[in-house]
Amino acid sequence: MNYSEIMVRYGELSTKGKNRQAFIGRLHGNITKALHEFPALTIRPKRDRLHIELNGEDSTAVMARLSKVFGIQSYSPSVKVAKEMAAVHEAALALMNETVPEGSSYKVYTRRSDHTFELDTNEMNLNLGDFFVDHRPDLKVQMRQPDFTLRVEVRREAIYLSTQTILGAGGMPVGTAGKAMLMLSGGIDSPVAGYYALKRGVDIEMVHFFSPPYTSDSALNKAKQLTTKLAPYAGYIKFIQVPFTEIQETIKATVPEGYLMTVQRRLMLRLTAALAEKRGGLAIVNGESIGQVASQTLESMVAINDVTTMPIIRPVATMDKTEIIKVAEDIDTYALSIMPFEDCCTIFAPPSPKTKPNLDKSRYFESKLDVAGLMERALAGVKITEIKSSDEFMNQDQDLITELL
Numbered sequence: 402m403n404y405s406e407i408m409v410r411y412g413e414l415s416t417k418g419k420n421r422q423a424f425i426g427r428l429h430g431n432i433t434k435a436l437h438e439f440p441a442l443t444i445r446p447k448r449d450r451l452h453i454e455l456n457g458e459d460s461t462a463v464m465a466r467l468s469k470v471f472g473i474q475s476y477s478p479s480v481k482v483a484k485e486m487a488a489v490h491e492a493a494l495a496l497m498n499e500t501v502p503e504g505s506s507y508k509v510y511t512r513r514s515d516h517t518f519e520l521d522t523n524e525m526n527l528n529l530g531d532f533f534v535d536h537r538p539d540l541k542v543q544m545r546q547p548d549f550t551l552r553v554e555v556r557r558e559a560i561y562l563s564t565q566t567i568l569g570a571g572g573m574p575v576g577t578a579g580k581a582m583l584m585l586s587g588g589i590d591s592p593v594a595g596y597y598a599l600k601r602g603v604d605i606e607m608v609h610f611f612s613p614p615y616t617s618d619s620a621l622n623k624a625k626q627l628t629t630k631l632a633p634y635a636g637y638i639k640f641i642q643v644p645f646t647e648i649q650e651t652i653k654a655t656v657p658e659g660y661l662m663t664v665q666r667r668l669m670l671r672l673t674a675a676l677a678e679k680r681g682g683l684a685i686v687n688g689e690s691i692g693q694v695a696s697q698t699l700e701s702m703v704a705i706n707d708v709t710t711m712p713i714i715r716p717v718a719t720m721d722k723t724e725i726i727k728v729a730e731d732i733d734t735y736a737l738s739i740m741p742f743e744d745c746c747t748i749f750a751p752p753s754p755k756t757k758p759n760l761d762k763s764r765y766f767e768s769k770l771d772v773a774g775l776m777e778r779a780l781a782g783v784k785i786t787e788i789k790s791s792d793e794f795m796n797q798d799q800d801l802i803t804e805l806l
């Protein structure tokens with residue numbers, strides 16, 4: 402079908418009272434960013450809808466991008482017609498023929514912002530209903546839960562017709578809820594946590610710890626590749642890689658085995674909080690899930706969380722692994738996450754870490770380190786890359802073979 406525009410309905414933001422304008426403004430910006438590869442589009446935000454005029458661009462490709470923009474409740478590809486009934490009949494029939502299979506049930510639903518138009522909403526519904534009795538006798542009218550609704554919008558400049566309402570990504574426009582740092586490992590959970598943070602409107606920057614030569618380039622590239630999977634939801638994402646080798650080696654040489662994991666995590670959190678403060682981040686997001694592994698018991702969280710008062714958001718904390726995997730598959734991070742590149746935490750993991758570390762002992766063992774010096778050197782080695790969805794960081798087959806050899 403040759404659609405003329407995509408009509409976008411706002412999500413939760415329509416309930417936000419006087420913040421509404423700011424929310425619509427941000428959504429407008431995010432949609433513009435997501436659709437930057439389609440130069441002919443005209444995007445017009447209005448009070449209760451946003452209109453994307455296609456001007457010849459491919460509606461299917463535009464909708465594929467739109468489906469990943471948070472803050473959209475639903476959208477409808479629409480046909481624009483002149484405000485005369487002969488034109489409306491012709492276009493409505495073409496649209497119904499193409500999108501509504503034989504024998505379906507349907508209803509006509511008209512909205513009118515131009516009250517000067519010759520037919521009111523009831524008259525328009527009846528007029529089109531009569532027209533389809535003659536031209537699509539296979540269809541049956543059904544007011545409650547029809548298979549299809551032919552939506553007719555009578556606006557000042559034209560009439561718009563649509564038969565499809567496609568569910569959007571929901572949530573809130575990214576950026577309306579401030580910025581946070583996502584602690585991104587190469588695993589399954591943290592990318593899912595990032596997805597949920599973005600969905601609530603939080604703009605994220607990735608913080609990834611790596612430990613060459615113990616961790617390979619492939620492990621680092623895998624974390625970057627995971628970032629490309631979340632980038633379509635955010636436009637682009639800053640990836641901050643933090644060298645962690647010196648810290649891990651020092652901890653291994655200084656701290657008793659049972660507390661290696663806890664003290665490592667404390668240092669990771671300290672560094673992430675320091676980066677957040679420097680870069681305007683208001684919170685930290687991670688992929689911890691209660692009880693999943695030794696470092697994720699509540700006692701462990703107490704011993705690790707101790708190093709900062711910054712809010713730590715754990716979107717997947719109460720989810721089962723199977724639920725997290727389902728989302729990872731939906732957002733297409735799962736296949737990458739299960740590739741077997743070692744994370745720095747796994748490599749330095751003691752055989753039996755304390756599942757219930759003691760807070761005072763954690764503080765004591767950490768106090769044996771030159772925390773300030775270690776942090777200063779790690780932060781001096783930080784590298785920041787801006788990642789977008791089209792970036793490629795790994796040749797998956799080749800990297801896998803190298804890792805396995």
Ligand SMILES: Nc1ncnc2c1ncn2[C@@H]1O[C@H](COP(=O)(O)OP(=O)(O)OP(=O)(O)O)[C@@H](O)[C@H]1O
Binds near residue numbers: 610690
């Ligand atoms: N190398 C890393 N860089 C940044 N953050 C990390 C790193 N390793 C772990 N984290 C953070 O700590 C959380 C817990 O990590 P851990 O390895 O214990 O658990 P996990 O359940 O395997 O998580 P994931 O599946 O996200 O790796 C991760 O979800 C992530 O937020």
